[in-house]
Amino acid sequence: xxxxxLKGIEKFFGGHRAIKGVDLTxxxxxxxxxxxxxxxxxxxxxxxxxxxEHIDGGTLTLDGKDITHLPSAKRDLAMVFQSYALYPxxxxxxxxxxxxxxxxxxxxxxxxxxxxxxxxxxxxxYLQRKPQALSGGQRQRVAIGRAIVRAPKVFLFDEPxxxxxxxxxxxxxxxxxxxxxxxGATTIYVTHDQVEAMTxxxxxxxxxxxxxxxxxxxxxxxxxxxxxxxxxxxxTPQMNVVAADKLGPxxxxxxxxxxxALPAGGFVGLRPEAVSVRHAGQGALSGRVDLIEAxxxxxxxxxxxxxxxxxxxxxNARSGLHAGDAVSLEIDPAAAHLFDAKGRxxxx
Ligand code: ATP
Numbered sequence: 001x002x003x004x005x006l007k008g009i010e011k012f013f014g015g016h017r018a019i020k021g022v023d024l025t026x027x028x029x030x031x032x033x034x035x036x037x038x039x040x041x042x043x044x045x046x047x048x049x050x051x052x053e054h055i056d057g058g059t060l061t062l063d064g065k066d067i068t069h070l071p072s073a074k075r076d077l078a079m080v081f082q083s084y085a086l087y088p089x090x091x092x093x094x095x096x097x098x099x100x101x102x103x104x105x106x107x108x109x110x111x112x113x114x115x116x117x118x119x120x121x122x123x124x125x126y127l128q129r130k131p132q133a134l135s136g137g138q139r140q141r142v143a144i145g146r147a148i149v150r151a152p153k154v155f156l157f158d159e160p161x162x163x164x165x166x167x168x169x170x171x172x173x174x175x176x177x178x179x180x181x182x183x184g185a186t187t188i189y190v191t192h193d194q195v196e197a198m199t200x201x202x203x204x205x206x207x208x209x210x211x212x213x214x215x216x217x218x219x220x221x222x223x224x225x226x227x228x229x230x231x232x233x234x235x236t237p238q239m240n241v242v243a244a245d246k247l248g249p250x251x252x253x254x255x256x257x258x259x260x261a262l263p264a265g266g267f268v269g270l271r272p273e274a275v276s277v278r279h280a281g282q283g284a285l286s287g288r289v290d291l292i293e294a295x296x297x298x299x300x301x302x303x304x305x306x307x308x309x310x311x312x313x314x315x316n317a318r319s320g321l322h323a324g325d326a327v328s329l330e331i332d333p334a335a336a337h338l339f340d341a342k343g344r345x346x347x348x
Pocket of ligand 1: 013018036037038039040041042043044045192
């Protein structure tokens, strides 16, 4: 069931068409993540949904009601910002209860709601502190708590974790995931962070230049990207995309596995885990190691083949290889993605 529906949504900044007619259907309880390169329109689309920017074209409906031009305060949505936007002179309790007070909710009901949210967010012991006496992660939890107590129809998050250090970002990400499991609230979340997108999302929306490139579950996007852009945007390190003629003797077997020939100028996409690298010996492709990145649990091996292709391979074991070593490469033909010269996926 469509809960939040975007139809032909457009936004202009002066003469610049920043959002170019976006259609998207979000179901109740879904966790949707917007990703895409800087400037693609993620935040703008979120702000249009929030009512913080005027929608210049198209319609937006929430729970069957047209809210395209409804003022932000009347949309029953709550937004959590990167900057937290807490009131510095108020305690955590007052920050969290402020919107309810304004709405004329009774003090008993407010206490009950704030206490429950504080419990869920592990903030009970901080309720009488002011924001400056909290860590960044705690402040962000207060910002989330302030949204929760309002029990909005939709939660909107704009890069909520990007001001936190890596460890805290990881912890808070897990908390957000747990919270979503507990509350089941419809959520839209903008991020730059691949791991956040892949771990939090029921569905990921990949945006580029004001348009949607693909919508799918994290693994659908990873396993079946619709085009080269999505293929290279999702996954770290990036998918290897190599001109087919640079794969020399391997190209025919990849095409055979895919059941089709590549058109002239086509490309082959290989996730780093689809490439394995061994000390020189048997193997369809030979090359030389440019660089090894030993990350502990996994090793990334950057290789240039004799045919001129540059590839990165990922393996779980320590490689025992060094920069400059001569190597053989094995490629899993079943894992190859074929793209035409325009980057469109070649369907079998
Ligand atoms: P980032 O990941 O860098 O935050 P984003 O995907 O969120 O980027 P937006 O901030 O939505 O991108 O911006 C989309 C486009 O609209 C960009 O080209 C940006 O320069 C432009 N833009 C955004 N806000 C305004 C504004 N208030 N006035 C003029 N142009 C704007």
